[in-house]
Amino acid sequence: MNGEWIVGAAKVDITPPQPIPLAGFAHRSEVYEGVAQRLYARIWIFAEPSVQGIAEAKAILIQADLIWWGSDQIRPLLDKIVSRWGIKEEAVIFHASHTHGGPQTSSRFVPMLGLADSAYLAWLEGQVLSGIGEAHASMEPVMVEMGKGSCPLGIHRRKRMDGRMNMAPNPEGAADPEVTVIRMTATDGRIKGIWFHYTCHPTTTGDNWVTSEYPGAAMERLERQLGGQVIATFLQGYCGDIRPALIKDGQFFRGNDEDVKRLGRQLADEVIRVLDAPMQQLESASIQASAEQVELAFVNYLSSEQLAKDRTADGAAAQRSELFQSDPSRNEQPAKLQLNYLQLAKELVLVGANAEMVVEYGLYLKQEINPHILPLGYTNGMIGYVPTAEQIAEGGYEGGESAVYFGLPGAFTPAIEGQIKTAFKSLNRLPAAAQD
Template identity: 50%
Template sequence: MDPELELGTASVDITPLEPLSLAGFAHRTGSFEKVDRRLYAKIWFFQQRTASQNIRRALLIQADLIWWGPERIPGLIDELRKKWGLREEAVIFHATHTHGGPQTTDRFVPSLGAVNPGYLDQMEGLVLEGVWNAYANLGPVYVERGTGRCRIGIHRRRRVGATTEMGPNPDGPIDPDVEVIRFVENGGPVKGVLFHYACHPTTSGDNRVTSEYPGAAMDRIEKVVGAQASFLQGCCGDIRPALIRNDDFHRGDAKNIQALGLTLAEEVLRVLDGPMERLKPCLLSSKIKEVMLTFGKLPTEEFLLGCSTQGGVTSEWSRLLLADRHRIRQEIPLKLQLLRLADGLSILAMDAEIVVEYGLFIKKQSGGSVLPLPYSNGMIGYVPTADQLSEGGYEASESTKFFGLPAPFDPSLERRIREAVAALMDDSARGFL
C-alpha cells in the first residue's frame, strides 16, 4: 500500500512596494500607475513518509507572475535543496502568466519590460519564507478530482489569404476543460484547491498591477471554500480571452477581468459542489527529461549589424545577440518535468509558452491523467507546431525576437516533443519515476 500524502500550504503577498515597469506588453512605458489586484505566491508542500521512514518531498509554487526568470531558478532550487533536501525534479515554480506583474528576467528584449533586481530579491525571500510556513502546517490529505467546462478563451490565430494574423478564430482549437483538484484533510475540512485552465491572462493592457482573471477566480474560490486556491495555467500560447468587437479583439478593463474570473470560478465551484472522484494514493515521484529543439537558418553577424540600426524590437533583438554570441546557437533545450501526485494525477511542467495543440496531445496521450503546465521553472519562448511554423504569425516567427532567440524553430520540434512526452509518460506508467 502506498503511503498517505501530506500537504502544507501557504500564501505570501508579492505585490511590488515601489513603482516599476510591468512585463508582457511592448506598448507600455514607464512604471505602473496603480495596483488593481495584489499579487500572491501560493506554496504547496507535498510530503510522504514511506514504510521504511524515508521522506519524499515535492514543491509546487504558483505565483502571479508572467514567468520565472530562468537565470534565477538554479539559485532558488539550491536553497531548497540545502534546507529541505528537495531535488530539482521535485520542484516546480509555476507562473499564471499575468501580464500585470513585474518582469522577472533580463534575458529578453527591453520592450517586454525592464527587470528590477531589488524586487526579485525581495519576492524570492518572501517565497522561501512561505515554504517554511507551508511546512509548518503539513497534514495528511486525500485527493479528489472533477472536470468542468468553460469558454472564456478563443483561438487567436486567423488565416487571411496567405498570412496569419492575431484575430478571433472560433474554428481553431481550444481546451475548454476546467480540471479541479481538491485536497481534503483526513476527517477534516478542505486543505486546498487547484484548478487548471488554458487561456492567456491578457484581458487588459492597462499599465496597472493585476493578477488578472486568474486572480479574480482564486479570490472568489477561496472566499467560498475557505481554503487556499491556485490557478494552474495550461497550454494557452495561441488562446486569449474572447473579448471581440467588430470581428476583432479588443482589450478590456478591471470589470472585464472580474467578469471573466467569476465565470471561471463559478464553474470550479459547480464542480466542487458535485460528485468528485477520489484518487488512490501513489508514491510521490518525479523525473526530468530534456528535448533539444533545433532552430532554422541562423542570422549572420552582417545581418545582425544591419538590424541593429532599424529601431524598435528588431534593434533590441540584434543587440542582444551581438552582445551574447552564445545565443546564436543551433538548438536549445526544452525541459519536461513530470510530477506524480496521485494515481491518475500528474503534472507535466515545461519552461516555455506552449500552444494549445500540445496541451490537447498531452491530455489525450495520458488519458487525461496528466495536466500540462507551461510557464514553469523558466522561459525559453513560444513553442509552436510544425504547421504553425509553415503558416508564420506571431507565435511561430514574430515572437522569437522578443525572447532573444536567433531564429524560428525547425519543424522537427513537434515530432521531438511528442516523442519525448510519450517516452516520459511511458516511464511513469512503468514506475520508473
C-alpha cells in the same frame, strides 16, 4: 502509503513593494500606476511518511501571479531549495499563471517585454523561501478528490486573413475548454485548498496596473466563497495560442478591471459547480518526478550583416541585436526546452514546460499520451513560444514572429514537433503507476 496524502500549503504576498515596470506588453514603458489586484505565490508541498512515520517532503509546487519564472532566476532558487530541504531538483515545480500585470523576472528578453528589477527579484526569492518554510509547518493528512468541468472563456487566436496568419478570433481553431478541479480536505472536514486547471492567456487588459488577471480574480473569489484558510491555486495549461474571447466586430479587444473580474467570476462559478457535484477520490501513490531536455534547432541563424543592420534599426530587432552582441552564443546554440514530469497519483500527473507551449501540445498529452496529465506551461523558466510544425509553416506570431522579443534567432525547424512528442512519450513511460 495506504492511500494517505500528506500536504502542506502557504500563501505569500509577492506584490512589488515599490512601483516598477510590468512585463508582457511593449506599449508600457513606465513603472506601474497602481495596484488593481495584489500578487501572490501559493506554495504546495507533497510528502510521504517515512519508516519512522515522519512526513518527508518529496515535491514542491510554487504557483505565482507572474508572467513566468525567468530561467536566469530559477537556478539560484533551486539550489537553495535542494540544499535546505533535500528535495530532488526535478520534483520542484515553479509555475506561473502568465499574468501580463506583474513584474518581469528575466533579463534574457528584449527590454520591450519589461525590464527586470534586481531588488524586486531578491525580495521575491526571500518571500518564496519563507513561504516554503510556512508550507512545511502546515503539513497534514488530507483526502484528495478530482472533478471536471468546462468553461468557454478562451478561444483560438490564429486566423488566416488576407493571405497571412493574424491574431484574430478563430472559433474553428483548437482550444481546450476543460476545467479540472482538485479538492484537498483535512481529516477534520476542513477544506485545505483547491487547484483548478484551465488553458487561456491572461491578457484581458493591457492597462499599466498590477493585476493577477482573471486567474487571480478567480482564486480570490473562491477563497472568499469557500472561507476559512482555504488556498485556491490556478494552474495554467499550454495556452500559447489561446486568448480570452473578448471580441467586437470580429476582432479582439483589450478590456479593463471589470472584464478581469467578470472572467474570473465566470471561471470561479464553474469551479464551484464542479465542487458541488460528486467528485472522484484519488488514492495517493509513490511520488515520481523526472525531467527531460529537448534541444530545439532554428531554421536559420542571423548573419553578422543582418545583426549589424538590425543594430541601426528601431524597436525589438535593435534590442535583440544588442542581446546577441553581449552574448554571441544566442546565435549559435539551440533553445533548450525543459520538460518536468511529476506524478502525485495515478490520476494526477503534471507535465511542465519552460515555454509558451501552444494548446495543440496540451491536447496531444491529454488525448494521446495520458488522460490524467495536466499540462503546465510557464514552468521552471521561459524560452519563448513553441509552435507546431504546421504553425511554423504558416508563420504568424506564435509560428516565428515572436522570436525577436525572446532574443531568439528566428523560427524553429518543423522537426521540433516530433522531438517534443517523442520526449512526452519517454517521460510518461518512466513511472509505471501513471499508466492505465
